[in-house]
Amino acid sequence: MGTLRDLQFALQLKIEELRQRDTLIDELELELDTKDELIRRLQEELDRYRATFSLPGTSTGSIAEEDEKLKRKTIISEPATLDPVTLATVSHKSFEKTTESQRLIRAAFQKSDLLKHLDDREIKAILPCMYPAAINQGCYVFQEETNGTQAYVVEEGRLDVKKDGVKLHTVLPEEVFGELALLYNCTHNYSVSAQMDSKVWVIDRKSYQATLMQNGLNSLSRSVELLGSVSFLQTLPEDVIIKVSDLMEEMHFSEGEHIIQQGTKGDTFYIITKGLVKVTERKESHKEEEVVSTLSEGEWFGESALWSDGEMTTNVIVEEDVTCLTIDRETFKDVAGELVLDEEQETQQFTFDSDPAPSLGLNDFQVIRTLAMGEFGHVDLVRMSENLKGCFAMRVLKKQLILGSGQREHVQRERDILIEAHCPFIVRLYRTFQNVDSLYMLTEACLGGDLITLLKEKGTLDESSARFYTACVVEALTFLHCQCVVYRDVKPENVVLDEHGYAKLIGSGCLKKIGVGKKTWTFCGTPGYLAPEIILNPGYGVSVDMWSLGVFVFELLSGRLPFCGFEPMMILTETIRGIDHLEFPKTISKSASSLVKRLCKNNPAERLGTQRNGAKDIHEHKWFEGFDWEGLCRRTLIPPPVPKVNPPLDSLSSCHYPEETGEFYTSWDDF
The missing domain is CATH 1.10.510.10 (Transferase(Phosphotransferase) domain 1)
Structure with missing residues (x-):
């Protein structure tokens, strides 16, 4: 008995020792996480100091601030459209390629962090749009600080990648570079030149985006058409059909494979997009399975699994290799039926002050001070000359800057949407003005900072x-x-x-x-x-x-x-x-x-x-x-500490906007 007690005591000691070790491990892991975070923050500080030393004469704060602002800058690419001219241009592009060239381009895409996500259908659509180009030894494909519109796949030769004259990398055949330019009008931060006579395949942004857009629309149209043909889905509204389409996954099955087995529980619905299956049933009075039907493209099976988890009553076996769109029960239930938006939000009525200046012109506003600078202009704090209490914000946008950056359509959309956006959680746009040089947006003033x-x-x-x-x-x-x-x-x-x-x-x-x-x-x-x-x-x-x-x-x-x-x-x-x-x-x-x-x-x-x-x-x-x-x-909920707002009239100026050119506008027809 003494021996047993000794063993039990020793066991308890070991358990306590292990518990203490676990506690110590937890503490060390927490300390490690804290130090990892400290290292990350110190590394960021080190990077900022390095940037300072690389640009003598510039303050650390201003470099770090400008670098951070650049990283967080909003990017707005040109609107993606499929106008008849673009569609015709892309549709008629077809540059012949050998089987080896096609293989090489596909292999290069798989090495790109961006392009490796293209599916086979998208790659097939992009390939014809890629055209060949020869780069002579010593010539640049593009230079640092220039804007990019194209991506390149190297078929022959070698190209040097340099930044500030320092060689960073050599691009070899079966590699791609410049693909960021396929997304937006980016500025290259490196140069690429040919070490020797080289051959590349080129795809431009307009063709790339138009091709993917056309492919996406075609794919969506096919999926919606297939779903619309399913009898029990025909009562669903179009937006729900599109939502179901987005959730469906494509699956492939080989000849002879059982997709569904009789007697097992199923939870998936299938629509055939390619191939052939046979449906069989084994009845108690028969030893062999009886073929009930065959199903092909556009037909479906497994719909009962969407409503219950009962046993499947038939087998579904692949006759010819099959591709199906599939969705499981839980996913379908999340979106089935008409989408229910937040009723409280929909029915809640918000009250707003009407336009505070329905009959005033642009020159009736007095500028108090400038609040902020922006990409297309600045924001002023203003008041009505006849009302010394109420203050507003006036966004002043330079027309030349808007047109030069191709943002006319985006600014117009913003104005049209905000003028109707009567929501207490969106800055209110009251009205707009324009003169020869600028556009003006009169909004509520939110002076608590961002x-x-x-x-x-x-x-x-x-x-x-x-x-x-x-x-x-x-x-x-x-x-x-x-x-x-x-x-x-x-x-x-x-x-x-x-x-x-x-x-x-x-x-x-x-x-x-x-x-x-x-x-x-x-x-x-x-x-x-x-x-x-x-x-x-x-x-x-x-x-x-x-x-x-x-x-x-x-x-x-x-x-x-x-x-x-x-x-x-x-x-x-x-x-x-x-x-x-x-x-x-x-x-x-x-x-x-x-x-x-x-x-x-x-x-x-x-x-x-x-x-x-x-x-x-x-x-x-x-x-x-x-x-x-x-x-x-x-607005009865107490917010976090209310920001301190300086009295806006402390720095009052006597500036007014141009009197003779200010006028109310409702469209961009004359801009």
Whole structure:
């Protein structure tokens, strides 16, 4: 007995020793995470100092600030359209290639972080548009600081990649370079020249984007047509059909393979897009299976699995290699039936002041001071000459800068959408003016600053503050999405605080009305906040805003972006890899991590806020547990500390806008 007691005592000692070791390991892991975060921050500081030494005479602060602003700059590519001229031009492009050239191009695409995501159908459509070009020894393909519109695949020769005259890399046959230019009008930060006489295959941005857009529209049309032919789906509205189409996955089955086996439980619905299957049934009175029917392209099976988890009553066996579109029961239930938007948001009535200056001209406003500078002009704080109390913001946009950057259509869309956007979580646009040189937008003045400034001051926001500001953005996006408008540029820079501490989305050239269930293709937004589908170009809808919302929450709580890098392509590549491969910092709680991951699903149709219950799914997420959404909408909820706003009249100037040229405008016909 004594021996048994000794063993039990020794066992207890070992258990206690292991427990202490586990505790120590947990403590060391926490310490390691803290040091990793410290190393990351120190590395960022080191990079900033290195940048300072590489540019003598420039202050550290200004370089770091300008570099950060450049990384976070909104990119708006030219609108992606399939006008008859573009379509005809792309359709008639066909440059012959040998089988070996086609193989080489495909192999090069697989080495590119961007192009390796193209499917076979997309590659087949792009190949005919690629044309050959010869690069003589010593000649440049493109030079540093020039704008790019093309990507290149090397077939023969060798090319040098240089930055500031220093060789970085040699591009060899079966490699691709310059692919960032396929997305937007980027500026090359390196030069490429030929070591020897070389041959490349070239694809330009317009052909690339038009081809993918046409391919996406054709694919969507085929899927919607197939789904529309299914009898029990014909009562669903078009936007729900499109949503189901987005969720369906393509699967391939080989001859002789059992897709469904009698007696097993199934949860998947199948539509045949290619091939042939036979349906067989084994009855109790027969030993052999009896062929019930054969099904081919456009026909379907497994529909009963969408409604119940009962046993399958037949076998489905592949006769000829088959390709099917599939969707499982739970996924289908998430979107089946008409999409239910947040009823409370839809029915809630907001009251607004009417246009404060219905009969005043541009010259009736007195400039108090300039609030901010922007890409196309500046923002002034103004007041009406006859009313010394009320202040407004006046955005002054230079027409020449807008036209020179090709942003006329985007600015016009912004104006048309905002003038109708009567939402307390969106900065109100009251009216617009123009003169010979400029456009003017009279908006409400939100003088509490923007969230990016607040975030820089604090480093990170506490959960309570982040939750409040995120909820304000959710309400703004819900309002826009109810109007079938996509925002496309959610980030702290575009969220401002009013004098009461409530957050509002500002206007953006990325705003676009796309219609219920429709898609758009323009590359638009800020790297690091862009959803993968904007980068990969299969077409996208309002669900891109949910992805950006997830990134927004991550940054507020951690002080950094989840997807980052020194070069734009690195940021885009990390974005395509997705959120699941990242380790979240300890400053983000489990419930907040869950929200971010559900908002940043790679499949747009699976994101929180895009499914049948709309924004209600976000409202009911654990991170928002106990949050007073009604109080937020009624503005009775106490916000985080109210920002200190300096009296606007302290620095009053006597400046007025030009009297003789100011006039109200409602269209761009004369611009």
